[in-house]
Amino acid sequence: MDKILNFVDAHLAEPMAKLSEQRHLRAVRDGIVSTLPIIIVGSFFLILAFPPLPADTFIAKWAAENIVTILLPYRLTMFIMSLYASFGIGYSLARSYDVDGLSGGQIAVVAFLMTTTPRVAEGLGWALPMGLLGGGGMFVAIIVSLAAVEIQRLLLRSKFKISMPEQVPASVARSFENLTPMAVVVVAMTFISFVFGFDWHGTVGKIVAPLVSTSDTWLGVMVPVFLITLFWSAGIHGVSVVGAVARPIWTVMLDANTAAVADGVVGTSLPHIAPEPFYQWFIWIGGSGATIGLVILLAVFAKAKYSKSLGRTALVPGIFNINEPLVFGAPIVLNPILIIPFVIAPMVMGTIAFVATSLGLVNRVSVLAPWTLPGPIGAYIATGGDWRALVLNVILILVSIVIYYPFFKIYDNKQLELENE
Amino acid sequence: MKVMFICAGGMSTAMTAKKLEEISAKNDYPMSVVAYGTSDYETALQAESFDIVLVAPQIRHRFDTVKKVVAKYENTKCEKIPPQMYAPMDPAVKKLFDFIMDVMK
Numbered sequence: 001m002d003k004i005l006n007f008v009d010a011h012l013a014e015p016m017a018k019l020s021e022q023r024h025l026r027a028v029r030d031g032i033v034s035t036l037p038i039i040i041v042g043s044f045f046l047i048l049a050f051p052p053l054p055a056d057t058f059i060a061k062w063a064a065e066n067i068v069t070i071l072l073p074y075r076l077t078m079f080i081m082s083l084y085a086s087f088g089i090g091y092s093l094a095r096s097y098d099v100d101g102l103s104g105g106q107i108a109v110v111a112f113l114m115t116t117t118p119r120v121a122e123g124l125g126w127a128l129p130m131g132l133l134g135g136g137g138m139f140v141a142i143i144v145s146l147a148a149v150e151i152q153r154l155l156l157r158s159k160f161k162i163s164m165p166e167q168v169p170a171s172v173a174r175s176f177e178n179l180t181p182m183a184v185v186v187v188a189m190t191f192i193s194f195v196f197g198f199d200w201h202g203t204v205g206k207i208v209a210p211l212v213s214t215s216d217t218w219l220g221v222m223v224p225v226f227l228i229t230l231f232w233s234a235g236i237h238g239v240s241v242v243g244a245v246a247r248p249i250w251t252v253m254l255d256a257n258t259a260a261v262a263d264g265v266v267g268t269s270l271p272h273i274a275p276e277p278f279y280q281w282f283i284w285i286g287g288s289g290a291t292i293g294l295v296i297l298l299a300v301f302a303k304a305k306y307s308k309s310l311g312r313t314a315l316v317p318g319i320f321n322i323n324e325p326l327v328f329g330a331p332i333v334l335n336p337i338l339i340i341p342f343v344i345a346p347m348v349m350g351t352i353a354f355v356a357t358s359l360g361l362v363n364r365v366s367v368l369a370p371w372t373l374p375g376p377i378g379a380y381i382a383t384g385g386d387w388r389a390l391v392l393n394v395i396l397i398l399v400s401i402v403i404y405y406p407f408f409k410i411y412d413n414k415q416l417e418l419e420n421e
Numbered sequence: 422m423k424v425m426f427i428c429a430g431g432m433s434t435a436m437t438a439k440k441l442e443e444i445s446a447k448n449d450y451p452m453s454v455v456a457y458g459t460s461d462y463e464t465a466l467q468a469e470s471f472d473i474v475l476v477a478p479q480i481r482h483r484f485d486t487v488k489k490v491v492a493k494y495e496n497t498k499c500e501k502i503p504p505q506m507y508a509p510m511d512p513a514v515k516k517l518f519d520f521i522m523d524v525m526k
Binding site: 014017020021026030033034086232235236237240241310313317322323324325327328331338341372 | 428429432433434436437460475477478479480481482483485486488497504508510513
C-alpha cells in the first residue's frame with residue numbers, strides 16, 4: 001500500500017498537478033475564479049426574488065410583484081458572467097507573459113464582444129444579445145480571450161510594435177504599444193464574425209454540448225470526485241487541479257440552472273444536477289474527502305491524547321469546510337488507513353445525493369453560496385432555500401460518520417498504543 | 422522576522438500562521454506571520470518586504486511559479502513547507518519553527 005501511494009504521489013499526482021499549472025489552463029482558472037464574487041452576489045438576488053416562504057406571505061407577494069426589478073442586479077452580474085471572465089482570463093494570461101494586465105483584459109473583452117452582433121431594438125437603440133455573454137458563452141470567451149492575448153503578445157515581441165521615446169510616461173507608451181495588437185484583433189474579428197458570418201456561439205456550443213451532458217451523469221460526478229480525493233491523498237489541492245479543467249463546465253451548468261430559476265422553472269426541474277455547488281454541499285461537507293464525519297468522531301469519541309487534541313483543533317475549521325489541519329495533522333496524506341474512507345465516503349455520498357436529486361426529492365442547485373458556510377446552511381441556500389436539501393445534508397453527514405467510524409477506531413487505537421509505549 | 426504563508430485561499434494557512442506566531446514568541450524569537458492566497462500574495466509582496474515566503478504543501482505544484490515571483494525580491498527567501506510540519510498543532514508547528522530558523526541561518 002505504501003508503495004502504491006508513493007507511486008501515485010511521484011508519478012501521477014505531482015506531474016498532473018504541474019500540468020494544471022500550464023499557462024493557459026492557469027489563466028482560465030484564475031480568470032473564472034476572479035468572477036466568483038460577482039457570481040455569488042448575483043445569484044443571491046434569486047433568493048430575494050423567490051424567497052423560500054409560502055406564496056401568501058407579505059414578502060413573497062412583494063417579491064412576485066417586483067420580480068423584474070429584483071432580478072436586474074442578477075442580469076447585470078451573473079447573467080453576463082462570461083464578459084467578466086473574459087477580462088479575467090485576458091488579464092491573467094497577459095500577466096503570465098509579463099505583458100500589461102489591463103491591456104490584456106481589454107483586448108480579450110473586445111474580442112469576446114465581437115463574437116456577438118448588436119442589433120437595433122425598438123425603442124432602445126443599439127442592443128447586445130446579453131444571453132450570449134452569460135454561461136452559454138463561456139467557452140467562446142475562453143477561446144477568443146486566449147487567442148487575442150496570444151496575438152497581442154506576439155505582436156508586442158515583434159518589430160511591428162510602435163515604440164515611444166523614453167521620456168513618454170509609461171501609461172501613455174503602453175496605450176501606443178497596444179495600437180497594433182488591438183487593430184489586428186479588431187480587424188480579424190470583423191472578418192471572421194461579420195464578413196464571413198462565422199457563428200461562434202452555435203459552433204462552439206455544439207462542440208461543448210457533449211462535455212456538459214457527460215459531466216451531468218453519475219459517472220461524470222464520480223470521476224472528478226475520485227480524482228480530487230486521489231490528489232488530496234498525495235497532499236495536493238485536488239479541487240484546484242481538477243477544477244482548472246472542470247470549472248468552466250460546472251460554471252456553465254450553474255448558470256443554466258440559475259437562468260431557469262429566473263425564468264420561473266421549479267427547483268426540482270432545473271436543467272442540471274451537478275454544477276459545482278452540488279459537490280460543495282452534498283459531497284465536500286467538512287472539506288474535500290467529506291471529512292466532517294472524521295472530525296466529529298475525533299472531537300467526540302477519541303481516546304488517545306493526540307487524536308483528541310487534533311479533533312478539537314480541527315472541528316471548528318471543519319464545520320466551515322476547511323480541513324487542511326486534519327489532512328496534514330492526522331495525517332490523511334499518504335496514510336493507508338485513512339485514505340480508504342477519504343476516497344470512499346465522498347463517492348457514496350455523491351451517489352446518494354445524485355439519486356436523491358434526480359428523483360426530485362430535493363431542489364437542484366442554483367445559487368453559489370460561499371464555500372465556508374456550514375454544510376446544512378450552505379445546502380439550504382444553494383438550492384434556493386429548500387429545507388429538504390438541509391435534511392439531505394444532515395443525512396450525508398451521518399453517512400460520513402458511519403463510513404469513517406471503523407477507520408477512526410483503528411487510527412485512534414494506534415495512537416493510543418503509541419502513547420502508552 | 423516577517424514570514425508570509427501562501428495557500429490556495431489563505432484560510433487554512435491563517436491558522437498555522439497564528440500558531441507559529443505563538444510558538445515563535447514562546448521561543449524568544451517572535452515572528453510576524455501573515456497568510457495569503459495565490460491570487461493576492463503578489464500585491465502583498467509589492468507593498469511590504471518579507472524575510473521568507475513559505476508555500477503550503479497542498480499547492481506545492483505551484484511552487485515554481487511562486488518562486489519566480491519571489492526571486493524579484495532580493496532579500497526574500499522562498500521555501501516549501503514540508504507536509505509533516507503543516508498542521509496548526511504543537512509538535513508540527515515547533516518543527517516548522519525550527520525549519521524556518523534553519524533556513525534563515
